[in-house]
Every structure is written in C-alpha cells, then in structure tokens.
Amino acid sequence: MPKDHGIGASPKRREDVRFLTGNGNYTDDINMNGQAYVHFLRSDVAHGTINSIDTAAAAAIPGVVKIFTSVDFEAVGGVPCGWEITDRHGNAMQEPKHPILAEGKVRYVGEMIAAVIAETAEIARDAAEVIEVDISDLPAVVNMKAAVVDGSPKVHDDLTSNLCYDWGFVEENRDAVDAAIKGAAHVTTLELVNNRLIANPMEPRVCIGDYDRPAGDHTLYTTSQNPHVIRLLMGAFVLGIPEHKLRVVSPDVGGGFGTKIFHYAEEAFCTFAAKACNRPVKWTSSRSEAFMSDAHGRDHVTKIELALDADNNFVAVRTDTHANMGAYLSTFAPSVPTWLHGTLMAGNYKTPLIYINVKAVFTNTVPVDAYRGAGRPEASFQLERVIDKAAHELGVDPIALRRQNFITEFPYATPVAVEYDTGDYHATMDKLEEMADFAGFDARRAESEKNGKLRGLGVNCYIEACGIAPSNLVGQLGARAGLYESATVRVNATGGLVVMTGSHSHGQGHETAFPQVIAEMIGIDESMIEIVHGDTSTVPMGMGTYGSRSLAVGGSAMVRATEKIINKAKKIAAHLMEASDADIELKDGTFSIAGTDKSVAWGDVTLAAYVPHNYPLEDIEPGLEETAFYDPANFTYPSGAYACEVEVDPDTGKVTIQRMIAADDFGNIVNPMIVDGQVHGGLAQGIGQALLEGCVYDDDGQLLSGSYMDYAMPRADDLPFYEVDHSCQTPCTHNPLGVKGCGEAGAIGSPPSVVNAVVNALRSAGKDVTHVDMPLSPNRVWEALNG
Amino acid sequence: MTQVSMTVNGQAANGDVEGRTLLSSFLRDQLGLTGTHIGCDTSQCGACVVHVNGEAVKSCTMLAVEADGAEVATIEGQAAEDGTLNAIQQAFQDNHGLQCGFCTPGMVMSATALLKDNPKPSEADIRAYLSGNICRCTGYHNIVKSILAASGQDVAGIAAE
Ligand code: FES
Ligand code: FES
Numbered sequence: 001m002p003k004d005h006g007i008g009a010s011p012k013r014r015e016d017v018r019f020l021t022g023n024g025n026y027t028d029d030i031n032m033n034g035q036a037y038v039h040f041l042r043s044d045v046a047h048g049t050i051n052s053i054d055t056a057a058a059a060a061i062p063g064v065v066k067i068f069t070s071v072d073f074e075a076v077g078g079v080p081c082g083w084e085i086t087d088r089h090g091n092a093m094q095e096p097k098h099p100i101l102a103e104g105k106v107r108y109v110g111e112m113i114a115a116v117i118a119e120t121a122e123i124a125r126d127a128a129e130v131i132e133v134d135i136s137d138l139p140a141v142v143n144m145k146a147a148v149v150d151g152s153p154k155v156h157d158d159l160t161s162n163l164c165y166d167w168g169f170v171e172e173n174r175d176a177v178d179a180a181i182k183g184a185a186h187v188t189t190l191e192l193v194n195n196r197l198i199a200n201p202m203e204p205r206v207c208i209g210d211y212d213r214p215a216g217d218h219t220l221y222t223t224s225q226n227p228h229v230i231r232l233l234m235g236a237f238v239l240g241i242p243e244h245k246l247r248v249v250s251p252d253v254g255g256g257f258g259t260k261i262f263h264y265a266e267e268a269f270c271t272f273a274a275k276a277c278n279r280p281v282k283w284t285s286s287r288s289e290a291f292m293s294d295a296h297g298r299d300h301v302t303k304i305e306l307a308l309d310a311d312n313n314f315v316a317v318r319t320d321t322h323a324n325m326g327a328y329l330s331t332f333a334p335s336v337p338t339w340l341h342g343t344l345m346a347g348n349y350k351t352p353l354i355y356i357n358v359k360a361v362f363t364n365t366v367p368v369d370a371y372r373g374a375g376r377p378e379a380s381f382q383l384e385r386v387i388d389k390a391a392h393e394l395g396v397d398p399i400a401l402r403r404q405n406f407i408t409e410f411p412y413a414t415p416v417a418v419e420y421d422t423g424d425y426h427a428t429m430d431k432l433e434e435m436a437d438f439a440g441f442d443a444r445r446a447e448s449e450k451n452g453k454l455r456g457l458g459v460n461c462y463i464e465a466c467g468i469a470p471s472n473l474v475g476q477l478g479a480r481a482g483l484y485e486s487a488t489v490r491v492n493a494t495g496g497l498v499v500m501t502g503s504h505s506h507g508q509g510h511e512t513a514f515p516q517v518i519a520e521m522i523g524i525d526e527s528m529i530e531i532v533h534g535d536t537s538t539v540p541m542g543m544g545t546y547g548s549r550s551l552a553v554g555g556s557a558m559v560r561a562t563e564k565i566i567n568k569a570k571k572i573a574a575h576l577m578e579a580s581d582a583d584i585e586l587k588d589g590t591f592s593i594a595g596t597d598k599s600v601a602w603g604d605v606t607l608a609a610y611v612p613h614n615y616p617l618e619d620i621e622p623g624l625e626e627t628a629f630y631d632p633a634n635f636t637y638p639s640g641a642y643a644c645e646v647e648v649d650p651d652t653g654k655v656t657i658q659r660m661i662a663a664d665d666f667g668n669i670v671n672p673m674i675v676d677g678q679v680h681g682g683l684a685q686g687i688g689q690a691l692l693e694g695c696v697y698d699d700d701g702q703l704l705s706g707s708y709m710d711y712a713m714p715r716a717d718d719l720p721f722y723e724v725d726h727s728c729q730t731p732c733t734h735n736p737l738g739v740k741g742c743g744e745a746g747a748i749g750s751p752p753s754v755v756n757a758v759v760n761a762l763r764s765a766g767k768d769v770t771h772v773d774m775p776l777s778p779n780r781v782w783e784a785l786n787g
Numbered sequence: 788m789t790q791v792s793m794t795v796n797g798q799a800a801n802g803d804v805e806g807r808t809l810l811s812s813f814l815r816d817q818l819g820l821t822g823t824h825i826g827c828d829t830s831q832c833g834a835c836v837v838h839v840n841g842e843a844v845k846s847c848t849m850l851a852v853e854a855d856g857a858e859v860a861t862i863e864g865q866a867a868e869d870g871t872l873n874a875i876q877q878a879f880q881d882n883h884g885l886q887c888g889f890c891t892p893g894m895v896m897s898a899t900a901l902l903k904d905n906p907k908p909s910e911a912d913i914r915a916y917l918s919g920n921i922c923r924c925t926g927y928h929n930i931v932k933s934i935l936a937a938s939g940q941d942v943a944g945i946a947a948e
Binding site for chain 1: 805807815816820821822823824825826827828829831833834862864865866870872875876879881885886888889890891892894900908909910913914915917918920921922923924925926927928929931932935939945
C-alpha cells in the first residue's frame, strides 16, 4: 500500500492551486507605486571598441527619466566570480573585470552598453533605439581552439591570452596515465562535442530595484534560485551595501535549471538605479534578450581515450577538453568543467588511473555557466560514449563490458578525489534489463524495418555528485562561498509550524515535500506546516537551490532544526507530566511516558511554550523556535542505468524516440510523484540536448540561434511517455534522510543512451558509424548514413 | 490612445490603449490579470494562451484593439466562484501536470480548447495540439497524462513508476 502521508507519500502539491488559477506571484507580476522601466541597449557586434555613446537625442524624448552608461558605474565593482581555479602549474586562473555596463569595449552580442529608464517600457525601448553608439569592429574570437593559438585576437587586452586556465587533474597521475595508455592492450579514442545549450526556463529573468530613501534600505525582487547568494555577491562585491540594508526577494520563480543561480549585472543595475532615480526600477527580459544574456551551458570540445587490458578491464582514462567560458566569468563558471566534471570521470567504474586536462577559454560569446547537471552531463556523455565505442571495437556486449568494470564495494575512493558512499550499479542495471525487455528488441527492430525504419538500442550508466557540498572541501577547491543550508522551524502556540528554509523552490514542490518530512518526525498533519522561502528578510542565510541539493542539504537542515524542537518539546512535556525527559516518547503527535498511559498532546506542549505558567523556566527559555545550519559531510552520489530505443527514418534522417527508460537509485524517496516529475523533466532536457538543441554562433560571433524559431526546444510531439523507476535504493549514509537528489539525473543520464541508440541504428544499416555529434538533427543523421 | 471595451471572464473591462498594445499586456498591466504569462516574443511558447470568443488565441499575437467587443476568458476565470478547480485544472493537480507553473495557464487554456473540439483525444492528438505550448519543466509526460485524465480516459496504465 502506498503511504498517504509523511515520507514516501505523494500528496497533491499545495502550490498547484495558485498556479492553476493564475494566482502565482512571479516577479513580473509585481508592480510598485511610481515604478519606472528600464531598457538595456545591447551590443549587436561581438567584439569592438566603443568610440562614443551619444545619448542626447534619447534623453530628449518625453518620459525618459535617466540614461546610464559605464561612466555612472566607475565607483562600483564588477560582477564577481564565485570560484577560483588553480591551474596545473599552481597559478590562479585569469580573471577579467566583468563590468555592469560595457567599459571601452564590447565583448559579446547582447552585452549591455547603456540603460534607459523611462515612464513606460515602450518609451524606454524607443529611446534606446536612438542612442548613437560608435563602435569599431574587432575580429571576433569564437572558435575555442583557435582562441588559444598564439597570435589570436584577445577578448581581454589586459590578460596574457584567451586561456582562463589550463587545469590538470590529477596532475600527479599525468605520467602514470600516459604510460598506462601506451602499454594498454586496447585503446579506444573518441573526439566529440558537448553542444552549447541555452537553459530557457519559461519565465524570463526579471528584476525590480526599490529604494527607501529615508531608511536607506534597498530591496531587489529578482528571479533567482538563491536570493541570499545574490544579496552577498551584489551587496558585498558590487554595490557595497551591507546585508541589513539590502533585502532580496525571489517569489515564485518559473524554472531555473541553473541559469538563475548567477548574479547578473541587470540585478546590480536595477538596485543601483532605484537609488539614483529614487524610484522603483523594473526590468523584464524579453525572450530575445534571454537568449543573449542568460548564461549558456555546456560547450565542451573533448577527446577521450579509454585504455583496456587484454581482459577488457579499464586501466586508464585520459581526456582533453576545451571548455568555453564566454566573454566574462559568470558566477560559478570556472567550477563547471573542473570540479563538477573531472571528479566524475571515474563514472560507475573501477578505472585505477585517470587524468583530465581542461583548457577554459574566453571567447566573444555570452558567458557560459552551470546548466542542469553542470559538468556531470559532460563527464557521463564522453565516458559512456567511449565505452560503447570500445565495446563495438572489441566485439563485446556493451552491458557486459560495463558490468565487468562496475565498482561493487562501498565506500569507494575514486582516483579523482571523491568517495562514493553507497550505490549498487548491478541493481539498477538489473532493473533496467527487467523494464526494457532487451530480449524483444530484435523483434521490434524487425517490425521497424518492415516499416522502412532503422531501429537502435542504446544503454548507459551514470553517476553524479550532488547534494552540493561540504564547505571545507569546496573551499580548498576554490569556492568563494560555503555550501551549507539553513532552516528555522518556528512552532506557533497552537501547534502549527512555519519553516523558513534557505532552499528555494522554482518548480520542485518544496511547499509540499518539506512538510512531509516534519509531519513524519512529529506525527502531525502536513496541513499544520507551512514553508517560507525566497526572502532574505525572513529566512536565515542560506545558499539556495541547485546541484540537486534541496532535500539532501536543505532538508537535512530542516531535520536538524526539528530535532532541536522535539528535544525541547520533550523537556516541556516532561515538566508537564512531572517525569524525566529521558522517559518521554513522541509518537503521532503525542508525548507519553514510556511504559505508562500518561500523555500530553503536541498542542498542549506548544501552548505551554508560549503561555509558560506551568513551565521549567529555570531550565529552559519559553518559546519553541530553532535554527539549524547543515553542512554536508560529502556529496551524494545518485546513479542509474538508462536505455533508449529510437527509430531513424533513413530517407530524412529524423530520429524518433520510441522508448526512454530510466532506472535510478536516489536513495530514500520523500515524494515519489515529485521525483518522477523531476526525472521526466531531466529526460526531456537530455533528449533535447541529444536531438534538438544547439546554440550556434557564426564566425563573426553573431548568435544564430536567438529565438524559438531557431533554437529547437523540445515540444510535446518530440517526446514519448517515459518509463522511470527508483525502486533501487541505497540510502545516502551521511545525511539524516538518506536521500541523494534527483533533479539533474535525467539530464545527466539520457544523452549518451540516445546517441548510443542512434549510432546502433545507423550501424544496423551496414554503416560503420562511430559517432554523430549532438544535436542529432535530421541533417547530421542523414549525412552520417549517406556521407 | 484608443478606448477598448471587452468582456473578460464575464465582467465588463475597459481601458485606453496604444495601437501597439498587445492583448497580453492589456490583460496583465491594465486589468491586473497576471495569470496570463509572457514567455517569448516570437509567438512560440503558448504561455499567453487565452480564449477570445471561445477560440484559443496566443494573446501576444493579438492587439488589444482587435479584441474590442470580444468575450475573453483567462485562467483566472476557470475555477468555480468558491475556488473549486474545474475538471481540467483538477486533472493537472492530480497528475502532477505542472512544476514551476509558468507554462500552466497556457497549457490549461489550450487543453480546454482541445477538449471542446475533441473530447476524447488520443495521446498523439494531445501532443500535436500542444506543439505550440512549451513547457521546460515536466517533459510533457504528466501534462499529456493530465489531459487524457481530464477527458475521462484511463491513465493508470501509463508508464510512470
Ligand atoms: S508569449 Fe505568446 S506565444 Fe510566447
Ligand atoms: S511547469 Fe515550468 S514550464 Fe511548464
């Protein structure tokens, strides 16, 4: 019987009622008295010197309030980067200034040159159109490999080159890996591209700056996954506003997928301009602006080599990657191709020697940063593709080759610095085999062939590291932030609870899932628990939601705070029943003395905490409110096995997903319905990457995929019903809930199986295809088949 | 400025608009009906779908002046007076057909129009009809399932868990 409440149940989501009735409160739904509107004039050239900006005609338009250019920001800091990488020679990465508005040069199409504040959005836009900017074009740096060749034009004149860093990991293993590859019985090499993507949450970014002049208080409403991070970065590093004078609010947020983690210049601009204009200033991104100003994702060019011994055991992996940073370093950009990528290169396998080299490169493109999975999809894609290629070259079954090399004993210290606490990779593969009916594949292929279609089957495993992250560890790795999470649990006198969590929900359903945990712990109804998030004025300093961390880290903070509540409540209950607190048990919302029939209800205890007439005042304070900060001891390591079946139309090259099957191990599950939904969404984004999505720049740095006409978002008719399972559960050993995180798995796990399936289909037509780069558009597939 | 008047969710609504004012902006900015969302500027995403004289329309593709005199229905008018969700809204909640909720008003309004014309759509019918509504969160699985359920079809067999 599925549970109907508490941990493991799937209650209907309470947030749905407001979203289904048009009562959501997204940032663009907020309007302030006296608000003015900003329109940013953005560069339409990728690289150039700004000779002059003439705003006179624009300023003369009635309704224009004020126009800003970089001179207005001379006293203000640049947008900070939150992670410093040390390169393989021990040097710090190159870190250029990232100005609010372009200073002297423009470095990507979409960079903000000037900003017009006006009475209406239309006036602001009209005025921006008549600002005259004289720019001398410079050659655009677009191709990463060309960018790091001597003599390439430089994105930043004050840096020594376009190389942000040259990272080696594990540097001490470099020679040993080279030697192992040289001496191996078999080496499989694969060159591939991990295509550049645009996250495209359906809600575009919005910011509203507000300033209370008498009090000197700033408020920023912004579409963020982590309002406290924005408050810290913007307040401390950009505008010099102390936290107690700066409130950041992120109300309902319409999807994030990573791209709403980062501190963007528009946020600092609106906060700054609200004070300068002494009125609220609102910016609503158009989708076109989003394409050229939201941080992009992925964009790696990689060569991977997998070395095997004569018995097909993996002996070494060596990879060489160029990773695009874009024109400036976005908040967490440097960490993505390094620590979020290199540490995953062991995958599910006991490869003893691994070396990763990553060259991060500046180009005249939009900054690139974390997008759902962030580094981990790039790791699993290359590893799972090269394993498939190796199996083909060796003439062995790709599943058997994987199984033979699985890590089977835990905890397992990989050669790339992480320790997997738990997992059972055979179990998820067994589950996948059970779901996928591989035995019936030949018959299904025959049926497809009867209809003139090729059919392919692809399988892969994945591992990821989420529940980000132990602060002391990431500090050693260059993070300029801690990655704990916070929760305050406030119990009211009549027994209801409010939880103020530093986690942020932008679709994940925290308002429903978090109360399930507390309801289970105390034994009260979920309806007595309310979740508050997204406002720095009410929530303790927290780090927000990304890296599949909300339940593993934020949920753990909430558990710790609730444990403190229960401990104190037991003391109160003991006093009320004249017993010793060691003898008090809490079950189903009732405190009782072990072995007796004496009890007091939850509500009697909470009331006593606030009406402390009969209360142990000499021992404990009145009230029932506790805060906990939880810093995880390790990452969590979800894993799984995925399969994809495709049909390829040989006449057109069009790929159709017939089946997408995911067997995941997320440890314990709080709300299976929400977990399924998270996996579905991740699968759609992974399939989108594999088949449809690609961000394209031309050689001049013009963004060719700048709207939904050119950037192929997955639509309902591109996708199948998915088959997902998470019954294999090896609970995380180091957080109190035993949970691992499920938000990114689908996007990490699915691209390799889609590509493996298409390659398999093409081979069935007698073509010796070894690889097709994503997105597997009809054009590319047709060429692979006919080229 | 031009004066427009229309009926929105059964109530008279008037306002002064510029010639270029979109119906979506009129609904959001002048009537405060912020349930209609703006997800793009190329008429591709469907977050803004409303009904005009009973037909599903992307309100970002229509000028407010073009809707003068029309009957407009938005997401705010779909639940009962006492807040009870209608059958389609309820099916979305029951089947987890939404995550961040941003595409949801457009999805519900599109689904409503689909079911009016095609009360028992197949999975393929639904997917084809929704090709003008983008959702980035759900992978569409539970949206399609919600609409099948709203049309009274059995969804228990749909692969999910
Ligand atoms: S806002 Fe109307 S279709 Fe996107
Ligand atoms: S629920 Fe977020 S876009 Fe559909």
